[in-house]
Structures are given as C-alpha cells and as structure tokens.
Amino acid sequence: xxxxxxxxxxxxxxxxxxxxxxxxxxxxxxxxxxxxxxxxxxxxxxxxxxxxxxxxxxxxxxxxxxxxxxxxxxxxxxxxxxxxxxxxxxxx
Numbered sequence: 001x002x003x004x005x006x007x008x009x010x011x012x013x014x015x016x017x018x019x020x021x022x023x024x025x026x027x028x029x030x031x032x033x034x035x036x037x038x039x040x041x042x043x044x045x046x047x048x049x050x051x052x053x054x055x056x057x058x059x060x061x062x063x064x065x066x067x068x069x070x071x072x073x074x075x076x077x078x079x080x081x082x083x084x085x086x087x088x089x090x091x092x
Contacts, residue, residue: 019085037072
C-alpha cells in the first residue's frame, strides 16, 4: 500500500453531524464523509469548478477528484435513502 498524497483542503472548525429528525443518534448508522470528499464536492458542486480545476486547487489528479466525488455523493445518497446520518470529518 502506498502513502496517500497530501490533498489541499479547507479545514472545518468542527466535525458536523446531520441526521434524520426524530431518530436518536445512537440508533442510526453514521456515514463519514472525509474532508477531501467534502472539499471535492464543495469545489465541483457548490463553486461549479470543473474536475480539472478542482484537481489543480487540491493538488491531485482529475481522476482522484472523480473518485472523491463518486464516493462522497454515494454516501450522501445512501444516508438520505436509508435514513442514516452524515458526519463530515474536519481533519484528513
């Protein structure tokens, strides 16, 4: 297994958890969104950067951005569809 390349991400002050209303946190599955997945989605979905532009900002390849987007979006959709929580990590 090779070392993971450093990724330039905007760090969050605190971890954030989102969950369905009416279900206690200790009774649901929590899907963790890694900081680099969150940053890739922020750049591409919110700021509407291309995958190439996002890769340049994060100092990774376009292919890595694509994998981060697929992984992060899958976790979010799974959480919505299966009444699970989402935890956004604040560190690498």
